[in-house]
Amino acid sequence: MVKAVVLGAAGGIGQPLSLLLKTNPLISELSLYDIVNTPGVAADLSHIATPAKVQGFLPADDGLKKALTGADIVVIPAGVPRKPGMTRDDLFKINAGIVRDLATGIATTAPKAFVLVISNPVNSTVPIVAEVFKKNGVFDPKRIFGVTTLDVVRASTFVSEILGDLSLAPSIKVPVVGGHSGVTIVPLLSQSSHPLPTSLKGDALDKLVNRIQFGGDEVVKAKDGAGSATLSMAYAGAEFAEKLLRAAKGEKGIVAPTYVHLSADKAGGDAIKKEIGKDLDYFSAPVELGPEGVVKINSLGKINEYEQKLIQAALPDLATNIEKGASFIDAPKL
Ligand SMILES: NC(=O)C1=CN([C@@H]2O[C@H](COP(=O)(O)OP(=O)(O)OC[C@H]3O[C@@H](n4cnc5c(N)ncnc54)[C@H](O)[C@@H]3O)[C@@H](O)[C@H]2O)C=CC1
Numbered sequence: 001m002v003k004a005v006v007l008g009a010a011g012g013i014g015q016p017l018s019l020l021l022k023t024n025p026l027i028s029e030l031s032l033y034d035i036v037n038t039p040g041v042a043a044d045l046s047h048i049a050t051p052a053k054v055q056g057f058l059p060a061d062d063g064l065k066k067a068l069t070g071a072d073i074v075v076i077p078a079g080v081p082r083k084p085g086m087t088r089d090d091l092f093k094i095n096a097g098i099v100r101d102l103a104t105g106i107a108t109t110a111p112k113a114f115v116l117v118i119s120n121p122v123n124s125t126v127p128i129v130a131e132v133f134k135k136n137g138v139f140d141p142k143r144i145f146g147v148t149t150l151d152v153v154r155a156s157t158f159v160s161e162i163l164g165d166l167s168l169a170p171s172i173k174v175p176v177v178g179g180h181s182g183v184t185i186v187p188l189l190s191q192s193s194h195p196l197p198t199s200l201k202g203d204a205l206d207k208l209v210n211r212i213q214f215g216g217d218e219v220v221k222a223k224d225g226a227g228s229a230t231l232s233m234a235y236a237g238a239e240f241a242e243k244l245l246r247a248a249k250g251e252k253g254i255v256a257p258t259y260v261h262l263s264a265d266k267a268g269g270d271a272i273k274k275e276i277g278k279d280l281d282y283f284s285a286p287v288e289l290g291p292e293g294v295v296k297i298n299s300l301g302k303i304n305e306y307e308q309k310l311i312q313a314a315l316p317d318l319a320t321n322i323e324k325g326a327s328f329i330d331a332p333k334l
């Protein structure tokens with residue numbers, strides 16, 4: 001029996017993500033929480049002929065607590081999205097408080113659940129969740145994940161386009177590490193499962209890297225004020241949740257890049273700090289998943305000089321974003 005909860009379930013990401021989770025046979029119960037519209041979304045999804053029992057909750061009548069009771073996995077896409085001209089960091093003002101309050105609900109009602117943070121800015125909202133958990137004495141870094149899967153999905157797609165064959169997209173694996181905004185998104189294209197043409201260098205390589213780093217902006221611009229990526233994010237979020245649930249059931253060898261507290265695996269985390277040359281608390285790295293969440297934080301692998309420069313360029317923003325999130329919650333230092 002697996003209970004999944006979506007916080008922000010009536011939104012642009014929340015609805016298609018809830019749909020995909022409803023179709024996941026690993027999930028037996030699905031609770032939808034939002035400040036609006038969840039009764040309708042839940043009633044609609046509940047007619048789909050798959051095993052998960054669906055219920056919708058609103059803030060009234062202790063809805064958050066009811067939604068979270070017994071949760072095994074909680075996905076958080078609650079919060080405002082970008083409009084053209086905004087950075088993800090511009091969302092901090094509104095989303096930090098939303099994520100803090102939802103994290104408080106999880107820490108007090110379902111402290112053992114896996115927490116998957118989608119709300120932006122992910123580089124800062126994950127530290128907010130972690131600090132709330134520390135404050136409540138229930139912090140387990142193995143169970144808190146920043147969802148960076150959309151960057152991985154985009155890298156697969158854009159590389160398949162360069163290779164001229166979109167049918168390859170599902171099998172193309174490119175590790176994307178660092179964080180989830182602009183230059184903190186670092187694709188390690190030299191490790192692509194499908195090598196890029198050797199002719200792809202200079203401006204053409206820069207352009208591909210830039211497209212992966214700023215893929216979110218492409219969607220924000222195209223939606224022209226109506227928000228940011230929702231459908232591709234729902235796909236990515238459901239994919240990461242599925243990996244975690246399969247690993248939780250005991251399937252071995254499942255590895256996915258995700259933004260975690262580097263103490264989740266001390267040895268692996270320390271090795272990452274050495275590889276990047278900086279003592280950061282959080283970094284998105286390839287993580288091996290298991291029944292308790294993080295099993296192992298893998299090395300970044302063989303990185304070329306070009307990628308080492310990308311990593312170095314990511315570090316200042318990442319450090320600032322982490323500090324901004326962590327200091328938003330006044331937690332005792334562990
Ligand atoms: N990690 C990633 O790769 C990505 C993250 N995002 C982020 O996901 C977030 C959501 O994006 P959209 O779904 O497009 O926005 P949206 O505005 O369509 O939906 C957000 C939902 O959150 C709900 N909400 C607001 N405050 C809440 C609270 N206190 N409790 C519960 N629900 C609450 C709203 O009612 C709304 O239904 C944004 O912060 C966006 O930047 C978006 C795309 C990719």
Ligand SMILES: O=C([O-])CC(=O)C(=O)O
Pocket residue numbers: 081082088120150215216217219220228229
């Ligand atoms: O760009 C945004 O604001 C939403 C997002 O995180 C993405 O699409 O990667």
